[in-house]
Amino acid sequence: MKLLSKIIYLLGAKVRNPSLFTIYENLKRTEFASRKELDTIQLEKLRSLLISAYQTSPFYTALFDEYGFDPNISAIEDLLVLPTINKSDLISYNKEIHSRATFSKKMLAETSGTSGEALAFYRNEEWDSTNRASVMRCYDWYGVKPWDKNGYFWGYNIDPKEAKKIKLLDKLQNRIRIFKYDDASITNFAKKLNQAKFLSGYSSMIYQIAKKVNQLNLSVNGIKMVKGTSEMILDAYQLEIEKAFGQKMISEYGAAEAGLIAFECPKGKMHINMENVLVELDESNEIIVTNLVSHSFPIIRYRLGDVISLSDEPCPCGRHHSVLKEIVGRKGSSVIGKNKEYPALTFYYVFKNIALKDDILINYKAEQREKGKILLKIEGMPNNAWETLIAREMKKYFDNDVTYTVTYIEKFESQVKKQQYFETFIK
Ligand SMILES: [Zn+2]
Incomplete structure (x- = not known):
């Protein structure tokens, strides 16, 4: 079964993401690179993104001209003369931001905004593959592969018409999920989770299931990684989750438009995906992200709306990628x-x-x-x-x-x- 899932994954990748494994190999090569090497990679990728944005995105052509900005930069700091942009800019200037260049392949990505406004944009194949390769490199830290059997926690209320399609997709991706939240369903799900290698999904939902697993005295063994996404992981979640699944929840931080920004290593530090994203902080510690591979829809100095803190402490795991110390919260109203x-x-x-x-x-x-x-x-x-x-x-x-x-x-x-x-x- 494991072999079959791997084959399905590889075939899917070959069709959908032909550059996936090349990008992955490159990321593996720089996994333990020095900070100096990582800085050089960032500068080169940034320059190439800025040049292509200037040449092919009407929005950035006008913006760079307005600011007298030369995209052929010699230092990362040169970027700082440009203004920041936010989600409503991506929505309002959507057409103008999209690159006029032709790409071998583009995938549509959609995200919903906090105000309910949706953002849709095209990712070129290398961009999409970079996201997948970045995640794959981080999974390696836990001895997990994306095609391993996994438990998936994303909301229970699924339209019956959708359920059939979801079940097929789940099968292809070797994942199992819970559809109903009653004792019998959870007991049954916990039994199946014994064959899973990792769990992922909304942290609050993983926590709810963990609490139930503990209350019902069920045992789940063999989980190597529990990954929480899309919301903050409350400290209060960890005790129940570790008791239920034998692992504490680790966090992944990213967004569709920004890509994978940071991923927690086994030593508990969230390393920034430096080869692919450039992270800056403004004076109130709000994160500003540049997605270094976003050629089809350049994301340059983008405000995600989160307040974070960074750390320069070296990590005992040996990786030199800078560390996101804490995601303090959404920059909200007062x-x-x-x-x-x-x-x-x-x-x-x-x-x-x-x-x-x-x-x-x-x-x-x-x-x-x-x-x-x-x-x-x-x-x-x-x-x-x-x-x-x-x-x-x-x-x-x-x-x-x-x-x-x-x-x-x-x-x-x-x-x-x-x-x-x-x-x-x-x-
Ligand atoms: Zn580390």
Whole structure:
């Protein structure tokens, strides 16, 4: 069965992604490259992207001319004279950004925006293959191949008409997924997971299943990697996940338009995919990404909307790719107090302090509908001790400028959209 899945994968790749394995071999060659070598690769790829963007994308031709920017750069810093762009630019100027060059092959990619607006664009074959090759290199760190049997966690509610197609695709990709969330289905799914090598999907959903697996005393063995995507991994998830699947959840960070940005190594550091993305931070630590292989739809100095921190600490795994230390959260709108405004990330620190000082992990979500008032949704049964700790930390940050009420939710819904720690409904 394993051999068959591998053959299916290789045949699929040959048709869909002919350059996949060449790109993968190249990435393997620079896996332990020095920082200096990686910097050189970045500069060369960046220059080539800028030149092709200038020559073939009407949007960038006009932009570079407006800024008097010469794409034939001699240092990465030369890029900094260009303005940043964001998702609404990619949507509004979609046609002009697309390259006029001809590519041997292009694939359509679609993503939904937070405001519900969809972004659609074409990826040239090398771009698509680079994404796949980058992920394949990271899977190697865990002894896992993309064609290995895997459990897939992406929402339960599937239209019956779609289900048939999904089942076929799952079979081709050697993946199994759960369709219903009752004890019998979870027990059955856990049994099947014993043949799987890795799990991936929404972190909140993997967490919900892990909790159930533990409650039902089921055993799942043989999992080498649990990968969470699309939302932040709350610290509170890890205990249950490690207990259920024998591995802690690692994170992958990326976006369709930006490609794979970072992937967690077995030493717990998220290494930036330096051969393919250039990461900068602005003064408020918001990430700005340039996708070095995005020739068909150049993504240059793009604001993803996430606040992150970087680290220059060397990693014991021996890779010199720079490290994304923390994804602090979405750059959201502010918390509005009676007299002052506060960053949306304040709640993140409130609960992080409780986790660090008191060793208590609380899953929460903060919502604001009225000036000076917050609703804190806490997962679990009512707990006075927790509320004392929350009161202590909330006072520290908000004093009496923001009051709050706590409500308990037995179990957070697994969210199909990106999870946010703070959400405001004030327009
Ligand atoms: Zn490492």
